[in-house]
Amino acid sequence: MKPQRFNALAPALAALLLVPVGDAAAADGRKIARNGTNAGAPACKTCHGMDGAGRAAGGFPRLAGLEAAYMVRQIQAYADGTRANATMKPIAKALSASQARAVATYYADQKASGRKPDGKAPAAGRRLATIGKWSKTVPACNACHGPGGRGGGADFPAIAGQHESYLVAQLKAWRKGRRTNDPNGLMAAVAKGLTAKEVQAVAAYYARQSAP
Numbered sequence: 001m002k003p004q005r006f007n008a009l010a011p012a013l014a015a016l017l018l019v020p021v022g023d024a025a026a027a028d029g030r031k032i033a034r035n036g037t038n039a040g041a042p043a044c045k046t047c048h049g050m051d052g053a054g055r056a057a058g059g060f061p062r063l064a065g066l067e068a069a070y071m072v073r074q075i076q077a078y079a080d081g082t083r084a085n086a087t088m089k090p091i092a093k094a095l096s097a098s099q100a101r102a103v104a105t106y107y108a109d110q111k112a113s114g115r116k117p118d119g120k121a122p123a124a125g126r127r128l129a130t131i132g133k134w135s136k137t138v139p140a141c142n143a144c145h146g147p148g149g150r151g152g153g154a155d156f157p158a159i160a161g162q163h164e165s166y167l168v169a170q171l172k173a174w175r176k177g178r179r180t181n182d183p184n185g186l187m188a189a190v191a192k193g194l195t196a197k198e199v200q201a202v203a204a205y206y207a208r209q210s211a212p
Helices: 004-017 021-035 068-080 088-094 097-108 122-128 164-176 183-192 196-205
Strands: none
Touching: 021 097, 068 088, 068 097, 122 196, 164 183, 164 196
16 A cells, blocks of 8 residues: 555544544444344344333333343343344344344434323332342342442343333243243242232332333
């Protein structure tokens, strides 16, 4: 390459080198969210939306603002069967490890808007979130999911602002053994210690909290 030509290209090359890896991954993730992949994974926006708001009526969770590491682990769980879901299993299997990281990074960066459910948060749900139910060895949900349910790392996702229908469905899945990717069987024990009314109450409580 002639010196003059290299000098002309140098600023552009330098700019590319300065792009953070996370930004590049998010850009690839945006493409997957919008268009899917050549390997057969459909566009994520179909169910979860480009902003990651999800759809309560269809049982599709909010992804916006969840930790990328948590979402990667869930994609792996769908693929290996420790989290059973007929829709997500083939999608997870169609994503490479780098694609899973990319789309997780993209949704982690989103800030989906959305109106919270009407009505006051149930007092019973607040008690379970902040105090727990020690008669059944159920700790406070916030102890693992963070203050206000705003997340506690890759193992414990943010549940504040999550759709009520989705939270109920997951607690039922833990109880029935359709989901087994919890650390030390913790969530299965929690779900089995709650009555059906308590499941509804705590799900309603968190659905009415501000999402992270």
